[in-house]
Amino acid sequence: MDKKWERLIKQYEEHCRRIRKATTVNINEKPSEKTKRIEELAKNYIKWFEFYFPNYAKSPCSWYQKEMARLLIKFKIISLLAEIFRSGAKSVHLGMGIPLFLYFTKDLFYMLLIGQTDPKAKKLISKLQSQLQHNQRLINDYGKRYNYGDWTGGDFTTIDGVKFKALSIEQSARGESEEENRPDYILIDDVDTKKRCKNDKLSREACDTIWEDIRGTFDEGGERQRFVVANNNFHPNTVINQLKKQFKLINEKAKAAGRKSRHFIVTAKAVKDLSTFEPNWPEKTNAEYWRVKYDETPYRSFMREYQHTHVQDGVIFKPEQIQWRQRLRFDQYDGLCFYGDLSYKDAGDYKAMILVGKIGREFHVLAAYVRQTSRTNVAKWLYDYVFDNKLLNYNVKYKIEGLFAQDEFVNDFDTEGDDRGWYIPVTSDKKSKEGKYDRIEGMSGFFERGNVWFNEKYKGSTDFQNLEDQLLAFEKGSGANDDAPDALQSAIKEVNEISFINKFDTRTSSRREILDKKKNRY
Structure with a gap:
């Protein structure tokens, strides 16, 4: 038999x-x-x-x-x-x-x-x-x-x-x-x-x-x-x-x-949302059971098997495009930018804060905080990272996505500064940011050409794993979280603009210098 x-x-x-x-x-x-x-x-x-x-x-x-x-x-x-x-x-x-x-x-x-x-x-x-x-x-x-x-x-x-x-x-x-x-x-x-x-x-x-x-x-x-x-x-x-x-x-x-x-x-679905983790079969399991299950299961697997969410690996961003290397000294980068995509809900959605440095044609993802947590915890993490790495000694831009409620979000960072006695100049990005899917997909070219590198120090960490999961799961209409890819795209855009200005300083000439260089008009 x-x-x-x-x-x-x-x-x-x-x-x-x-x-x-x-x-x-x-x-x-x-x-x-x-x-x-x-x-x-x-x-x-x-x-x-x-x-x-x-x-x-x-x-x-x-x-x-x-x-x-x-x-x-x-x-x-x-x-x-x-x-x-x-x-x-x-x-x-x-x-x-x-x-x-x-x-x-x-x-x-x-x-x-x-x-x-x-x-x-x-x-x-x-x-x-x-x-x-x-x-x-x-x-x-x-x-x-x-x-x-x-x-x-x-x-x-x-x-x-x-x-x-x-x-x-x-x-x-x-x-x-x-x-x-x-x-x-x-x-x-x-x-x-x-x-x-x-x-x-x-x-x-x-x-x-x-x-x-x-x-x-x-x-x-x-x-x-x-x-x-x-x-x-x-x-x-x-x-x-x-x-x-x-x-x-x-x-x-x-x-x-x-x-x-x-x-x-x-x-x-197994749970009604990923904030409360309230189960659809509460007679059998409770929210804590599913919260632990979520933490112990790869994000993509949990969403596919328990939440009916179509998370396909590598539709836009491929696994082989996730490259790792040691970060350079901060003063070697042409531009540095921290960018945050902070959800309106206090703890329901992912909060993403990402530091990107640009050198030449490369974009280095140096630090990331990608978690379902409160804005207060994001602020604490940012202040800790800036203090530990002495980032106030470098020219770093700090921005968060500028929606109608983001002035309140800036206050969260200032409140943390009040407690510490020093401040990080976080500002709100007021520019229009329509077409999220097209914007995020637009940075896929940088990945295809091998221009994006991730900090090897954090390989396998919770935050970088969440960032990687969201990148690989990104697809129009998938329903998967995309807060981290959104923050990454915005950070890349900002350091591109910073490095452009730094590379091409504004030059001025007096009217006399301009006239002296011209041929005789008579």
């Missing part, structure tokens, strides 16, 4: 053992009490799930799990996109809890489950079979329902003729049926791969397969057509992202035609 399958079977057997152990029954329950309890549980999916699956229901259900269940139970004909963060228990409910609830309430007769690969699809459907065969509470209340077939073969059937089948997205679902019956509940679960997402053609073909081959297996005009796609939205080419765009267009058409929508999108 293949080692992969041997491992899966061992995992399955252990899973079945845990189910049997967890689903104890009350042998002293009276028949009338039992009947009443079953009827009451069948009225509420959440209570039903928590009773029959105690080993999964260790935390109360979230709002989005309740909403997915409500929609799928209420509507017999429905298309649902479950855009749920990693570890959000989407498969447990959409691939096990809800289908079994519909089955036992006689509202599901043929389930087709599509997985990323054949083993993964079969592993998903094994959860259903294991519950039917080994869940003592289900057996006690509904009787033994499993009949024949096995998840290792990709399908099984119950004693009342309901079929559960698994296929990979690479396998053809065309003509999928059991005698006169066709699927009435289709789940496409986590089918995307990073490799396929990087190929536009293959990604479009996967989406076409879902619309045509898989969705086409429904019985046209059938009473039940529940179509579900579940995944986290980590790339523009994911199936769920492509379908999300198409669902929105379909809903617009339905609205224009006066029809009720049958296409629904349920979206849940």
Whole structure:
């Protein structure tokens, strides 16, 4: 036997053992009490799930799990996109809890489950079979329902003729049926791969397969057509992202035609924002858990896997363009500028303060402070850096982006100066700075020509890592943070202007000198 399958079977057997152990029954329950309890549980999916699956229901259900269940139970004909963060228990409910609830309430007769690969699809459907065969509470209340077939073969059937089948997205679902019956509940679960997402053609073909081959297996005009796609939205080419765009267009058409929508999108990020870190499943985790998770996970990975943000590496700025070298003496640079991009929110967005030095054609990123913090902490860091490096002895420009509230921001630096008894001449940049994306992309030429260097002393530090992450993630419409690239672009622009003035000093001549140099006009 293949080692992969041997491992899966061992995992399955252990899973079945845990189910049997967890689903104890009350042998002293009276028949009338039992009947009443079953009827009451069948009225509420959440209570039903928590009773029959105690080993999964260790935390109360979230709002989005309740909403997915409500929609799928209420509507017999429905298309649902479950855009749920990693570890959000989407498969447990959409691939096990809800289908079994519909089955036992006689509202599901043929389930087709599509997985990323054949083993993964079969592993998903094994959860259903294991519950039917080994869940003592289900057996006690509904009787033994499993009949024949096995998840290792990709399908099984119950004693009342309901079929559960698994296929990979690479396998053809065309003509999928059991005698006169066709699927009435289709789940496409986590089918995307990073490799396929990087190929536009293959990604479009996967989406076409879902619309045509898989969705086409429904019985046209059938009473039940529940179509579900579940995944986290980590790339523009994911199936769920492509379908999300198409669902929105379909809903617009339905609205224009006066029809009720049958296409629904349920979206849940791990946290509502990166300021409070308030979780979307607070019954399971708290804000501190996600704050630590965020700190211990690379920024790009966290945003892709937990926040549905399409952070692609190196679309504009490439990893190989991030170069490191030791900084020169400050007096060797033609121009030096500290530039800050400070968000209006006190601690919600990133604050970025970057020091750039220019020598010849090169721009050296000498220091950076890139964090989600308060403006007060930015001011403290700047004063510490200036003091430690004696920067007041050099000609350094200190600027922050000049929005309507930036005079207040300047005061934050002056307040820090009041406490220390000396001041850094921070001024507000009042120039118009429209077209952020174009401005930042405009400095990519400096990176392409190898003109930008980063201070080797800070390689791997929190601030330079955040700066690097934001540069590599930068792309129009990505939703990724871009405060650091914005500050870097502005600093480069400033030192360019400084060095131009320094290189080409203004020269004046008297009127007599000008006339003496001219040829005789007579």
